[in-house]
Amino acid sequence: MADDEQLRTALVEDLDAGFEAVVRTHGDVVHAVARRTADRPADAEDLAAEAFLRAYRALRGYDAARIERLDLRPWLLTILLNTARNDRRDAARRPRTDGAADPPDRASPAPGPAERAEATDLGDRLAALLAELPVAQRTAVVLRHVVDLPVAEVASVLACSDGTARSHAARGLAALRSRLTAPPPEETS
């Protein structure tokens, strides 16, 4: 695995070869965040691939000086989250015609009560609770605690101060803790 300094040099020397190295180095973190952002598990790889292609298209327009200054990981994750937001907006605007899924009837990817009830496994339950968090808290928790980014990078992706990033993550964690210890939701309606 190359570090970002090597990757930037590789991108400047040969954009396509460098980009393949970028995908191999940052593919896991981009996919892990995509997995916690996409509405359906099957969409995570599509979303990650689409974000990488957008990044590639942006890089084609960048000169060497701009590439040298890029902080690759937060830059890629910012593109990923923008891509996810655009996809969700597009999906809400026009129904999918490929029969893959009904359009989500709300902006948040939170699973419905039925899915929550099914989430017996702790990991599934935690993922479902995570998906229900307000978007800033969820993103902060995913970046800070799921993929283990330093606070400064979380702040860079969220375009906020370190203090705000820290507080989003802390409030998200606190919400998860209280919901995990709360009794499971009543089945009665």
Next chain:
Amino acid sequence: MTDSLLEDLRDLAEPAPATLAERVVDGWVRAESPLGEVYAVVGAGGVRLLRTATYAGDLDAFLEGYRARHGRPVRPAPRPPRGLLPALRGTGRSPAVDLTDVGDFARKVLDATARIPAGQVRPYGWVAREAGHPKAVRAVGTALARNPVPLLVPCHRVVRGDGDLGQYLSGRADKVALLEREGVDLPRLAELAASGTRLIGSDTTGIVCLPTCHHARRITAPHRQGFASTDRARAAGYRPCRDCRP
């Protein structure tokens, strides 16, 4: 004391499937074809672009054109995709092709064209009808002129309704060479065209075919009946062949 919530959260980080890099980065290869060397760009979904070297010119310019038009990175592939070389030699079915970047109409046109058997030709109007747009004959010509994967989707097997071979994206001479190589009897097609014969029927079966249909080729001379149109053939009591669907 370890915080189990933090550990559980870290367990939610699912690594990327091994396929992610190949879905993002396409590969290019050179291969031999009946038209000489070809360049092919291959993605995870199949062959995305194929051009003869003579037509595409300089390899670097070809690749740069691909990147600019499709906004996708492309790197040398270690080996051609399975099935590409036999398909180019004419000894196997086409490998998967990825037509996601062409429009709906063009995809239907290419799908219909892909069903034309080797050694046979079909008119543009036939492709238009099979693609579900019987009136869009000219648009079929345009779509085929932009075929991203010639040879694999055999657009050289589509000819003009009047029997003339028509155009080909890398030139008419290539079309002639490909059809001759597949055993199409071009002089005979020209003769039929000149005499206004579009269809061949058998007076023993009462079935009428396009001239290159394998059923039509089996009709012996004494039983062979030429027709200028399906309407005329129907009027004479013939029914269209279910294989070549004239």
